[in-house]
Amino acid sequence: MLGISHFACFSPVVVESLLLALLLVGSFSPVECFHFNYPLFNESTENDFHLMRSEIAVNAIQVTHDVSGSPITNLSGQALYKRPFKLWSESKGTASFNTTFVFRITPRTDPGGEGLAFILTGHATRPENSEGKWLGIVNASTNGSAQNQIVAVEFDTRKSYMEDLSNNHIGVNVNSVYSIKQANLSINLSSGTDITVKVQYDGKILSAFVGTQMKAPAIALPINLPEHLPQKVFVGFSASTGNHTQLNCVSSWEFSGLSVDEDPDLLWVWIMVPVTVLVSGVAFYFSWKCKCAKQEEEEDDPWVEQQIQGSSTAPRKFRLKELKTATENFNSKNELGKGGFGRVYKGFLKNKEVAVKRFSRNSHQSKQDFIAEVTTISNLHHKNLVKLVGWCYEKRELLLIYEFMPNTSLDKLIFYKKSDEENPITLNWETRYGIICGVAQALDYLHNGCEKRVLHRDIKASNIMLDSDFNARLGDFGLARIIQQSDYTHHSTKEIAGTPGYMAPESFHTGRAAVETDVYAFGVLVLEVVCGRKPGDQSVNNKYNNGIVDWVWEYYRRQRILDVVDLRLNGVFRKEQTEYALMLALSCCHPNPYQRPSMRISLRVLTGEVDPPVIPIEKPPFVWPATPPVSFREDLEYPPTGGLLSPPSELIGR
Numbered sequence: 001m002l003g004i005s006h007f008a009c010f011s012p013v014v015v016e017s018l019l020l021a022l023l024l025v026g027s028f029s030p031v032e033c034f035h036f037n038y039p040l041f042n043e044s045t046e047n048d049f050h051l052m053r054s055e056i057a058v059n060a061i062q063v064t065h066d067v068s069g070s071p072i073t074n075l076s077g078q079a080l081y082k083r084p085f086k087l088w089s090e091s092k093g094t095a096s097f098n099t100t101f102v103f104r105i106t107p108r109t110d111p112g113g114e115g116l117a118f119i120l121t122g123h124a125t126r127p128e129n130s131e132g133k134w135l136g137i138v139n140a141s142t143n144g145s146a147q148n149q150i151v152a153v154e155f156d157t158r159k160s161y162m163e164d165l166s167n168n169h170i171g172v173n174v175n176s177v178y179s180i181k182q183a184n185l186s187i188n189l190s191s192g193t194d195i196t197v198k199v200q201y202d203g204k205i206l207s208a209f210v211g212t213q214m215k216a217p218a219i220a221l222p223i224n225l226p227e228h229l230p231q232k233v234f235v236g237f238s239a240s241t242g243n244h245t246q247l248n249c250v251s252s253w254e255f256s257g258l259s260v261d262e263d264p265d266l267l268w269v270w271i272m273v274p275v276t277v278l279v280s281g282v283a284f285y286f287s288w289k290c291k292c293a294k295q296e297e298e299e300d301d302p303w304v305e306q307q308i309q310g311s312s313t314a315p316r317k318f319r320l321k322e323l324k325t326a327t328e329n330f331n332s333k334n335e336l337g338k339g340g341f342g343r344v345y346k347g348f349l350k351n352k353e354v355a356v357k358r359f360s361r362n363s364h365q366s367k368q369d370f371i372a373e374v375t376t377i378s379n380l381h382h383k384n385l386v387k388l389v390g391w392c393y394e395k396r397e398l399l400l401i402y403e404f405m406p407n408t409s410l411d412k413l414i415f416y417k418k419s420d421e422e423n424p425i426t427l428n429w430e431t432r433y434g435i436i437c438g439v440a441q442a443l444d445y446l447h448n449g450c451e452k453r454v455l456h457r458d459i460k461a462s463n464i465m466l467d468s469d470f471n472a473r474l475g476d477f478g479l480a481r482i483i484q485q486s487d488y489t490h491h492s493t494k495e496i497a498g499t500p501g502y503m504a505p506e507s508f509h510t511g512r513a514a515v516e517t518d519v520y521a522f523g524v525l526v527l528e529v530v531c532g533r534k535p536g537d538q539s540v541n542n543k544y545n546n547g548i549v550d551w552v553w554e555y556y557r558r559q560r561i562l563d564v565v566d567l568r569l570n571g572v573f574r575k576e577q578t579e580y581a582l583m584l585a586l587s588c589c590h591p592n593p594y595q596r597p598s599m600r601i602s603l604r605v606l607t608g609e610v611d612p613p614v615i616p617i618e619k620p621p622f623v624w625p626a627t628p629p630v631s632f633r634e635d636l637e638y639p640p641t642g643g644l645l646s647p648p649s650e651l652i653g654r
């Protein structure tokens with residue numbers, strides 16, 4: 001051929017550099033390294049994954065939860081690597097990848113079920129009702145639909161329908177649980193031992209090698225993945241249990257892919273290549289080969305949008321441009337406040353005033369708080385909750401749009417300040433009591449009134465907004481979590497969250513939030529509103545600074561409880577109502593969480609239907625673990641559901 005005879009005329013050195021140049025063109029244009037390696041998993045790797053009903057425990061990903069000893073039936077879970085992998089592009093074709101992982105399936109019933117799968121998927125959401133034979137991949141209504149955008153290599157430990165070969169097979173599934181190809185395995189998947197699997201895709205053939213058989217693939221088939229999957233996919237695992245159950249663990253995982261390049265600029269390549277060859281060709285080539293840099297371009301994480309759109313009542317999405325105009329480009333003169341999450345700005349949208357909450361950028365925590373806030377609050381409707389108008393996620397800006405509250409937040413009005421002396425704005429008793437009742441109603445709704453129980457986890461004065469009539473509107477759902485009965489080890493309950501001064505003493509031991517910890521914070525809030533004081537005694541450097549609780553309890557002991565009432569009320573308040581509110585607040589702050597009333601009961605105390613719970617004269621010491629009361633009174637009207645502890649309380653009808 002002409003080219004070759006032409007080459008033959010050059011000296012070997014020139015030929016070599018030309019070949020190197022060609023090699024470089026080949027490596028430059030279509031590919032980008034995408035590599036990660038987890039020899040084990042631990043808490044510090046938790047944030048690298050979207051864990052959906054799955055968790056990291058004992059140095060492994062438990063793709064379905066496991067509570068040792070008691071088999072948990074009917075679960076499904078997914079664990080996906082957070083960064084999406086660019087699988088294909090119009091101009092650059094299809095990527096290739098190799099991945100090796102070790103899994104261990106331990107039967108918890110005899111026999112176990114159902115299976116584990118390595119998946120590539122366009123959606124970072126776990127399909128609902130994908131337990132049992134659905135392997136966490138699809139469910140009865142989505143099985144077979146191209147919209148699933150999922151390809152799975154399944155390790156099936158149960159023959160759950162006719163077409164399944166056996167209770168020990170591998171299969172490749174596209175958008176369904178039905179395998180387009182499957183094979184019996186000689187290795188026992190359910191043996192409870194480590195099994196190493198290598199899955200390989202070269203752009204045409206998908207193959208998997210299992211166990212010690214690394215020479216011949218257990219399964220191999222030609223498949224054009226771009227036909228079934230979007231350009232960017234998430235990689236990870238899914239698993240399920242059914243009536244039969246097993247522990248599905250992945251204990252190590254390495255993934256190495258050559259994803260297709262984002263912005264091919266061929267001209268640039270053609271200019272750069274000869275220069276690179278001359279300057280540092282060889283060194284560059286090798287350094288590129290050895291080190292897969294973590295040079296992921298910073299772009300919007302599709303997970304955020306998927307989580308929000310996947311929630312049943314997604315609120316309106318705004319454009320960043322609109323919000324920039326509305327807030328005059330986040331002008332500091334429009335700033336309403338700031339907190340750990342970021343800042344809040346006042347804005348004008350088509351002559352309507354709104355509050356725009358702008359999250360601090362770039363942290364995974366921000367994204368999680370953002371998603372929690374959008375998805376929890378958009379499903380809630382109550383007159384004592386602030387209303388979410390919409391959201392925006394663009395150019396890595398996370399923004400929430402709320403209705404504007406003209407009277408700002410409670411902390412701005414309730415606490416005594418020196419500067420107030422000249423121009424005192426004092427909320428009168430009726431307004432204060434109305435605020436307390438409003439917050440109680442909002443919390444009772446969250447705990448007992450909506451479809452799924454919600455913990456707010458950050459009740460405090462600065463999160464109580466006041467509307468034009470000074471009605472309380474509970475806001476800031478950044479820490480809120482939905483509690484589901486089936487969520488045995490919901491990860492949010494493991495994190496200590498909240499604000500010092502409002503945190504129940506046991507939360508430092510359990511590290512968990514429960515309805516009782518919200519009740520505690522509510523008690524502190526009531527004390528603040530009645531006394532006009534901040535919760536913590538700033539002079540005491542105590543981690544659960546319960547200064548105000550001790551202080552009020554001391555006055556109660558000395559039978560002078562009304563002496564704690566804010567002097568700015570000038571004695572104008574309803575004595576019995578105030579006394580009951582204070583006693584309710586103390587019972588909410590009882591050191592023993594079992595002794596705290598539920599929000600439902602608290603609300604009935606506030607409306608005067610029942611007397612406040614009886615509280616001891618001396619504040620009992622905090623004892624951990626807390627002991628349940630001896631005479632546990634079953635109160636059928638308020639079954640103790642969901643929280644870690646039940647909320648029994650003596651009820652005395654009036």
Ligand SMILES: *[C@@H]1O[C@H](CO)[C@@H](O)[C@H](O)[C@H]1NC(C)=O
Nearest residue numbers: 037038039040041042044045
């Ligand atoms: C946690 O896991 C990562 C990745 O497997 C590892 O690099 C790191 O050393 C582990 N940390 C601990 C404390 O074991």
Ligand SMILES: *[C@@H]1O[C@H](CO)[C@@H](O)[C@H](O)[C@H]1NC(C)=O
Nearest residue numbers: 072073074075131132242243
């Ligand atoms: C598991 O789910 C199946 C079907 O969804 C149901 O028939 C079965 O009773 C469930 N098993 C348990 C133990 O909940």
Ligand SMILES: *[C@@H]1O[C@H](CO)[C@@H](O)[C@H](O)[C@H]1NC(C)=O
Nearest residue numbers: 096097098200201256257258
């Ligand atoms: C995957 O492994 C095969 C065989 O070991 C190798 O030829 C190929 O280059 C690897 N691909 C990637 C993307 O690492």
Ligand SMILES: *[C@@H]1O[C@H](CO)[C@@H](O)[C@H](O)[C@H]1NC(C)=O
Nearest residue numbers: 126127128129139140141142
């Ligand atoms: C299947 O999953 C989808 C997506 O999660 C959900 O919308 C649908 O209701 C589920 N179908 C059933 C039968 O559970």
Ligand SMILES: *[C@@H]1O[C@H](CO)[C@@H](O)[C@H](O)[C@H]1NC(C)=O
Nearest residue numbers: 143144145161175176177178
């Ligand atoms: C799931 O869908 C496939 C079509 O993709 C169908 O062949 C199979 O029978 C379905 N499986 C079940 C259990 O419905």
Ligand SMILES: *[C@@H]1O[C@H](CO)[C@@H](O)[C@H](O)[C@H]1NC(C)=O
Nearest residue numbers: 165166167168169183184185
């Ligand atoms: C797979 O294994 C099952 C049970 O062990 C057996 O009945 C079936 O014939 C096997 N199928 C193939 C294709 O080897």
Ligand SMILES: *[C@@H]1O[C@H](CO)[C@@H](O)[C@H](O)[C@H]1NC(C)=O
Nearest residue numbers: 107110168188189190191192
């Ligand atoms: C696989 O291992 C499990 C656990 O040791 C055992 O109960 C089961 O009988 C084994 N299955 C086969 C086909 O040997």
Ligand SMILES: *[C@@H]1O[C@H](CO)[C@@H](O)[C@H](O)[C@H]1NC(C)=O
Nearest residue numbers: 073131132133160242243244
């Ligand atoms: C699970 O068990 C229940 C009863 O224990 C039975 O009604 C149901 O059909 C079983 N489900 C499957 C998928 O085998």
